[in-house]
Amino acid sequence: MPESITAENLMNNIMETISEGIHKQNSGSLFEEEISNPVASKFNRLFGREQPVHKVLGGGKSADVLLWRNKKISGSVLAGATAIWVMFEWLNYNFLSLACFSIAAGLLVQFLWSNASGFMNRSQVEVPRIQLPEEWFGNAGIAIGRELNRASRFLQNIACGGNLKQFVIVVSGLVAAAMIGSWCNFLTLIYLGFVAAHTLPVLYEKYEDEIDGFVDKLLNRMTHHYKNVDARFLGKMPTRKYWGKKHE
Incomplete structure (x- = not known):
């Protein structure tokens, strides 16, 4: 009788060990899947992106062209730009x-x-006229002026802000x-x-994923x-406040 109890206990222990091993294996596979997908845990998206690339680019027809949603249109645009560059360059x-x-x-x-x-002895056909909307030029001028003023403010803030590090970085750029x-010339750029x-x-x-x-x-x-x-060189450079104190 003790031998049968021992055998039963031994079988129960074996079954429990097998079930625990299977449970650990399943949990380990889930953990391995989390490790194999390190996008969210190991690094951030480029430029802090949280939306898909299509939405970042505007989500409209221009984004479709840039992302080659329609290969014929995108290829035609790129071929046209290449033809213009070849003709001029x-x-x-x-x-x-x-x-x-x-x-x-x-x-x-x-x-x-x-x-x-008139050559074919038919009624006169009205030829379509090409006319660009005047709003396009007004909107384009406003947008260009806004961006130029923004760039000018940024550069002047760097020059007058007293931050020597930012000034050196901008001038180096x-x-x-x-x-x-x-x-190369401006057209090539x-x-x-x-x-x-x-x-x-x-x-x-x-x-x-690879690029990020x-x-x-x-x-x-x-x-x-x-x-x-910064610790060896830039941090030891005198700042604007230090120059003011020294002048006083």
Whole structure:
């Protein structure tokens, strides 16, 4: 009788051990899934983004074009920009010649369209007229003026704010931009920005987890190096308050 009780107890212990092992394995798999998805726990989204890329870009037709929702339209826009850049940069077209040839071609098309009815002995066809709304120019001017005033206020606040660190960073950025501008002309810079706007967002949307992780690590390293430079050099520079005290 004691041997049967011992055997039963042994079987119960074995079954309990197996059930506990299965429970731990299931809980461990859930924990591994949380680790394998480190997006929310290990790093933040680029630029503090909380919405999808499509909504960040406006969520309209422009966002559809930038994210290649319609490949024909996006490809046509990028091909048109490339053709314009090739004409001006490689074929040495100038804006005045291209504008005159384009207007002449448009006038020729309207002339043939308006006189085609006379050649074919049909009733006269009304040719559509092209006219741009005046509100577009007013809104564009207001938007450009607003952005220019905002940039001017920002730069003047940096210059007059007395923060030497921000002043050095902004001036260094302007010098770097001037060096980049010396390597290529303004049209090429605009074209490169246009190409970047039509390629980087769609690549980021496709590989956002990998890019966010890489940028987060890079920012952490840059922050670490900046703290070291700040502690050794920038923190020891005299500030505006110190200059005022010394002058007094």
